[in-house]
Amino acid sequence: GENVEQHPSTLSVQEGDSAVIKCTYSDSASNYFPWYKQELGKGPQLIIDIRSNVGEKKDQRIAVTLNKTAKHFSLHITETQPEDSAVYFCAASIEGDYGQNFVFGPGTRLSVLP
Amino acid sequence: DTGVSQNPRHKITKRGQNVTFRCDPISEHNRLYWYRQTLGQGPEFLTYFQNEAQLEKSRLLSDRFSAERPKGSFSTLEIQRTEQGDSAMYLCASSPASEQYFGPGTRLTVT
Numbered sequence: 446g447e448n449v450e451q452h453p454s455t456l457s458v459q460e461g462d463s464a465v466i467k468c469t470y471s472d473s474a475s476n477y478f479p480w481y482k483q484e485l486g487k488g489p490q491l492i493i494d495i496r497s498n499v500g501e502k503k504d505q506r507i508a509v510t511l512n513k514t515a516k517h518f519s520l521h522i523t524e525t526q527p528e529d530s531a532v533y534f535c536a537a538s539i540e541g542d543y544g545q546n547f548v549f550g551p552g553t554r555l556s557v558l559p
Numbered sequence: 560d561t562g563v564s565q566n567p568r569h570k571i572t573k574r575g576q577n578v579t580f581r582c583d584p585i586s587e588h589n590r591l592y593w594y595r596q597t598l599g600q601g602p603e604f605l606t607y608f609q610n611e612a613q614l615e616k617s618r619l620l621s622d623r624f625s626a627e628r629p630k631g632s633f634s635t636l637e638i639q640r641t642e643q644g645d646s647a648m649y650l651c652a653s654s655p656a657s658e659q660y661f662g663p664g665t666r667l668t669v670t
Contacts, residue, residue, distance in 0.1 A: 451601075477657050488650050488661030489602065490561070534601045540657050546615060547592070547659070549601030 447472040449537050451550030458525050459558050466553045468535035469517040475537040477545065478518045480509060483532045483552075492533075493520070496540075525557045561585070563653050563662035571668045572641055579637045580665045584653030591634050592659060593626055594650040595619065602650055608634060641669045 448471040458464050470478075476497040481489035495502045495509045495518065502509050506525075511518040522529055532552045538545040562585045572578050584591050589610050594602035605624070607615045610631035620626075623641075628634040638645055646669045652659040 449601075479657075479659070481661075486663075488561070488563075488652075488663050491658055491660065494658065536601070538657070545657065546604055546607070546617075547602075548604070552599070552601050 447475060447537055447546075447548040449535060449548050449550040451535055451553055453553060454551065455554045455556070457556045457558060460525060460527060462525055464520075464522045464525055464529070464555055464557075466520045466533055466535070466555070467517060468519070468537075468550050469515075470537040470548075471516065472537070472539070473513075473516065474539050477538045477540045478509070478511060479536050479538075479547075480507075480520050481534045481536065481549075483534065489534055522555075525555075527557050527559055530555055530557045561660040561662065563651060563660050565649075565651050565662040565665050567665060568663060569666050569668075571670060574641060574643060574669055576641055577637065577639045578641060578667060579635055580649055580651075580667075582634045582636070582651030582653075582662060584633070584651070585655075585660060586632075588653035588655045588660070589631065590654040590656075591628055592652040592654065593634070593636050594652065596648040596650055596664070597646075605636075605649075638667075641667075643669045645669050 479494035483489040508521040535550045538547045564583045591608040593605040608628040648664045652661045
């Protein structure tokens, strides 16, 4: 089955700097890769996603890149702000007509220092 | 607020008791997922519904766990004969396709 690894487990950056979180997956059939942000006491919130037919996607300060050959994808946050502090999870799944089994990474705790 | 609600938000129970959690998804979403999340870990898939049909169950879902989604609307997750290892956050997510919208979760503590 699918296995998703995520690094680093913790990341501290100064406000205004960039943050990069990397994930690798094992199942070459996976074709949908979402990223979630989870704040304390809340459920994960989808922040960006990418499909395997695209190499990069950007939404304001957030971007995701995907390397299908190497089976890894990364989250890039630029101009970090204190409110970006949270736990970030990557996930991998295979899209299909009858739903999909999402496998999540173990998470990265991001701290943005003012 | 994603529009997905879960009740109760917290549940403390004694070992051996049964508990039931409820998830109300976004009304037009036909897909509904249940996950379990323990401290410091990512969510682990438990089961998935498309409308009222339960299409997939994880091996994590022992015989003590059962989930339903009558009429393809709200869903319930029941744990029978709770064990201390069941203590976790139980998350529900609804989805129109691939994008998942999570509820706030139900935190279960088994004493």
